Amino acid sequence: MAILIKSCFVVVLGTLLGLALTFISLERGFGFGAVRAGPWTGWPKTGSADIDPYARALLSRTGAIPLGTGEGISFLARADSDGAPLNPRCEYVIKGPMPPARFWTLSVFTPNGALIENAAKRYGFTSAEILRASDAPAEIILASTAHPGNWLPTSPTSPYVVVLRLYDSVLSATAASLDSSVMPKLVKGFCR
Amino acid sequence: MTSVKMTSANPASFRLNLFKISWLDWLLASLLWLLALLFVAGLVHIVSVFALPELAQKDAYSRLSALTQPGQLSLLPAALPGQEYAPFEDPALVQGVCLYDLDRGPLELSADIIGDGLLTFSFRTRTGRVFYSMTDKAASHGKIDVLILTPKQLEAVEADDDEEELPQELRLTAPEKKGFVLINALAAFPSERANIEALVKSMNCEILSETNK
The missing domain is CATH 2.60.40 (Immunoglobulin-like)
Structure with missing residues (x-):
């Protein structure tokens, strides 16, 4: 009888533990195949047939539709180049080289992937839209108040993440490891 | 109990031995239960990760x-x-x-x-x-x-x-x-x-x- 009770206990507790482990591993985001360069993290394999089971489970839960490897690659930044999490009350500048790609887009989302409402109705930039100084790489300003130049509005109350997408880029096939020098920097500016 | 008589020359050391044996038994038994627990947890984890995309309410x-x-x-x-x-x-x-x-x-x-x-x-x-x-x-x-x-x-x-x-x-x-x-x-x-x-x-x-x- 004692053994029966113990077995039941083990099965119930084991099931709970296993489900908790699944929940935690999905909460923490894609486990395998992540490529990091500076503040940017990409998951090149999620867009191919050899996507890992964790990424599949996560995508089925969130409903996100990642880019196919032949289409391009996307990178997510949750922190600045110093490793500090992005603070919605601070301004950031994205500057430096963009990796080679036919087009890139840069957009801001809540951590759950929703767009952030703003009066300017601007949710992202494409590489074609960017205003550039004649001989300097592009700079994009993330701020909750209006700025001249390439201003991407954020909300002072909503936490956000930055997504950089490289379309038709050689990186998507070769991004097993990445040198952070080819990726733009995310530099913290003024905080209110 | 016959075994008590056989080894009870020194009752104190016998009690100590008995304690050691039962302690070891207890340890082995719990280890076994712990392994079973880990096995079940691992199995549930793997199955649930693979099953999620199939079970997703709306694919x-x-x-x-x-x-x-x-x-x-x-x-x-x-x-x-x-x-x-x-x-x-x-x-x-x-x-x-x-x-x-x-x-x-x-x-x-x-x-x-x-x-x-x-x-x-x-x-x-x-x-x-x-x-x-x-x-x-x-x-x-x-x-x-x-x-x-x-x-x-x-x-x-x-x-x-x-x-x-x-x-x-x-x-x-x-x-x-x-x-x-x-x-x-x-x-x-x-x-x-x-x-x-x-x-x-x-x-x-x-x-x-x-x-x-």
């Missing part, structure tokens, strides 16, 4: 079925706050979708590539897993022509092939019967959006009737 295909039907090209709603079709959608994209159900016949996707805007295509299973993806650079003679079929349908098509001429279209065998094609077209400037939408709408998705099933 990509069934969510898209609410918007369109197989063999018909439809535009996904533009990404605006509160109206996103999926999380982390690129707001600069115009997205078209085309469902296939190979039980009804192979799907043919054809598109004329006009201009030098960015067009990408991904071929996906029911759950959204990509089995093939490409950009407009894969076009030949300014046209994209793709046929999605089951291995059996491919055989039938190949049997009809002219031996002297190479097939003009790209033939893809899908790993599952149901799935979808996602077409991404970049509106490089917001003012281009209407034109890009028209371009995506001009593409053609069609279920081919099977001559020999």
Whole structure:
């Protein structure tokens, strides 16, 4: 009888533990195949047939539709180049080289992937839209108040993440490891 | 108890031994239970990770079925706050979708590539897993022509092939019967959006009737 009770206990507790482990591993985001360069993290394999089971489970839960490897690659930044999490009350500048790609887009989302409402109705930039100084790489300003130049509005109350997408880029096939020098920097500016 | 008499020359040391043995027993037994617990937990974890995409209440295909039907090209709603079709959608994209159900016949996707805007295509299973993806650079003679079929349908098509001429279209065998094609077209400037939408709408998705099933 004692053994029966113990077995039941083990099965119930084991099931709970296993489900908790699944929940935690999905909460923490894609486990395998992540490529990091500076503040940017990409998951090149999620867009191919050899996507890992964790990424599949996560995508089925969130409903996100990642880019196919032949289409391009996307990178997510949750922190600045110093490793500090992005603070919605601070301004950031994205500057430096963009990796080679036919087009890139840069957009801001809540951590759950929703767009952030703003009066300017601007949710992202494409590489074609960017205003550039004649001989300097592009700079994009993330701020909750209006700025001249390439201003991407954020909300002072909503936490956000930055997504950089490289379309038709050689990186998507070769991004097993990445040198952070080819990726733009995310530099913290003024905080209110 | 007979064993007590045999070893009870020194009752104190006997008690100590008994304590040691029962302690070891207890340790081994708990270790066994702990292993069983870990085994069950590991099993549940692995099974649940693999089962999640299959059990997902609404997989990509069934969510898209609410918007369109197989063999018909439809535009996904533009990404605006509160109206996103999926999380982390690129707001600069115009997205078209085309469902296939190979039980009804192979799907043919054809598109004329006009201009030098960015067009990408991904071929996906029911759950959204990509089995093939490409950009407009894969076009030949300014046209994209793709046929999605089951291995059996491919055989039938190949049997009809002219031996002297190479097939003009790209033939893809899908790993599952149901799935979808996602077409991404970049509106490089917001003012281009209407034109890009028209371009995506001009593409053609069609279920081919099977001559020999």
